[in-house]
Amino acid sequence: METPLMRGSAMRIIADLHIHSKYSRATSRDMDVATLARWVRRKGVNLLGTGDFTHPTYFAELSHHLQPAEDGLYVLKAGEQSVRFMLTVEIANVYVQAGRQRRIHTLVFAPSFEVVRRINGRLSRMGKLSSDGRPMFGFPASDLAKLVLDISPDCFVVPAHAWTPWYSVFGANSGFDSIEECYGESARQIHAIETGLSSDPAMNWRWSALDRVALISNSDAHSPSRIAREANVFECEMSYRAVLDAVRTNDPTRFLFTIEFFPEEGKYHYDGHRSCGVLFSPAQTRRAAEICPVCGKRVTVGVMNRVESLADRPEGYVRGRAIPGKHLVPLQEIIAEALGVGVETGGVEREYQRVTHEGGSELAILLDCPITELARFCPPKILEGIRRAREGRLSITPGYDGVYGVVKIFGEDTETRNPAAEQLALI
Numbered sequence: 252m253e254t255p256l257m258r259g260s261a262m263r264i265i266a267d268l269h270i271h272s273k274y275s276r277a278t279s280r281d282m283d284v285a286t287l288a289r290w291v292r293r294k295g296v297n298l299l300g301t302g303d304f305t306h307p308t309y310f311a312e313l314s315h316h317l318q319p320a321e322d323g324l325y326v327l328k329a330g331e332q333s334v335r336f337m338l339t340v341e342i343a344n345v346y347v348q349a350g351r352q353r354r355i356h357t358l359v360f361a362p363s364f365e366v367v368r369r370i371n372g373r374l375s376r377m378g379k380l381s382s383d384g385r386p387m388f389g390f391p392a393s394d395l396a397k398l399v400l401d402i403s404p405d406c407f408v409v410p411a412h413a414w415t416p417w418y419s420v421f422g423a424n425s426g427f428d429s430i431e432e433c434y435g436e437s438a439r440q441i442h443a444i445e446t447g448l449s450s451d452p453a454m455n456w457r458w459s460a461l462d463r464v465a466l467i468s469n470s471d472a473h474s475p476s477r478i479a480r481e482a483n484v485f486e487c488e489m490s491y492r493a494v495l496d497a498v499r500t501n502d503p504t505r506f507l508f509t510i511e512f513f514p515e516e517g518k519y520h521y522d523g524h525r526s527c528g529v530l531f532s533p534a535q536t537r538r539a540a541e542i543c544p545v546c547g548k549r550v551t552v553g554v555m556n557r558v559e560s561l562a563d564r565p566e567g568y569v570r571g572r573a574i575p576g577k578h579l580v581p582l583q584e585i586i587a588e589a590l591g592v593g594v595e596t597g598g599v600e601r602e603y604q605r606v607t608h609e610g611g612s613e614l615a616i617l618l619d620c621p622i623t624e625l626a627r628f629c630p631p632k633i634l635e636g637i638r639r640a641r642e643g644r645l646s647i648t649p650g651y652d653g654v655y656g657v658v659k660i661f662g663e664d665t666e667t668r669n670p671a672a673e674q675l676a677l678i
Contacts, residue, residue: 295612323491449517
């Protein structure tokens with residue numbers, strides 16, 4: 252069957268390659284491919300990871316609902332067919348190495364259902380795949396990477412949310428100080444890391460050890476409304492190999508930019524103790540010797556602190572051939588603040604649906620539509636919120652210890668938050 256996208260030609264691709272299905276813990280029941288396809292069109296995404304391909308029930312659903320499209324990608328057999336799917340999963344490894352417990356999350360991208368069947372067959376002998384959409388194993392992350400890449404060298408292995416304190420390759424509490432230390436001999440076949448919500452490309456440029464890898468961004472969505480809060484923008488052929496080759500080569504002519512949270516909004520950007528209400532900058536944490544002044548226990552060391560501990564370059568450094576990041580505030584958050592109500596309220600949902608219908612998609616509104624065009628259908632305060640978010644004129648109380656940061660677009664204390672804008676202008 253001929254699909255709506257032209258084969259073999261370059262096109263703009265907005266890809267969110269890390270999500271979860273309804274079979275993962277604490278995940279919306281709406282996270283199935285048919286519902287997701289409708290949502291991502293509203294978001295402006297045209298390539299979505301399936302997530303959770305190791306879960307037996309979800310794998311059966313994927314096999315039933317999807318059919319081959321372009322090389323290595325899939326499309327719904329019935330329903331919304333403008334969206335392509337890539338077979339993806341996040342896998343957890345919890346084990347002891349060098350006398351410390353390690354908790355590492357890794358993304359795996361696969362080129363076909365046949366390869367996925369082989370991966371699932373091997374993993375099913377090593378643990379219970381039906382226990383969660385994100386399965387957990389007791390063997391090292393290096394063994395996982397080797398297993399996957401031995402099955403097919405066309406698979407792509409990426410450390411997930413690489414800086415998160417508790418579950419990542421560089422996490423302060425359970426990670427490592429290098430990709431090689433974590434993934435062993437397979438490290439040379441790891442060509443990208445996922446920066447996560449609490450860091451952005453500019454933070455990662457400060458560590459020269461990461462110069463050889465691409466920096467990708469994804470939503471890690473557990474509900475449809477969270478899709479594309481972070482994503483990747485390409486200009487290439489719509490195919491598995493073309494997209495991942497653009498990442499592998501870190502080619503700025505094909506991998507154009509990432510869509511980013513303001514990293515301060517991530518829930519592990521700064522240090523602190525949620526239960527004690529203690530929020531520390533890295534400098535404050537150092538002065539306190541990492542001890543919470545309320546309870547006397549060690550604070551949770553966040554992403555900014557961890558980046559600074561490994562960085563060998565000053566803040567503001569821009570690496571060569573850098574893929575820039577564009578920082579956005581989700582449209583629902585802008586609408587909610589403009590209306591003075593909560594993000595989850597019916598009024599926000601109704602206005603969100605109306606403006607995305609008029610503007611084509613959320614990302615078109617946030618990234619592309621001229622302000623003069625937005626003024627045709629956006630109320631003045633929402634329009635001003637979009638303008639301020641584009642300009643970085645906002646204030647953020649940083650997230651810490653599992654608490655999301657709080658963005659304020661309107662108010663006397665808002666000022667330009669300029670995430671390496673001067674450096675990006677030089678690229």
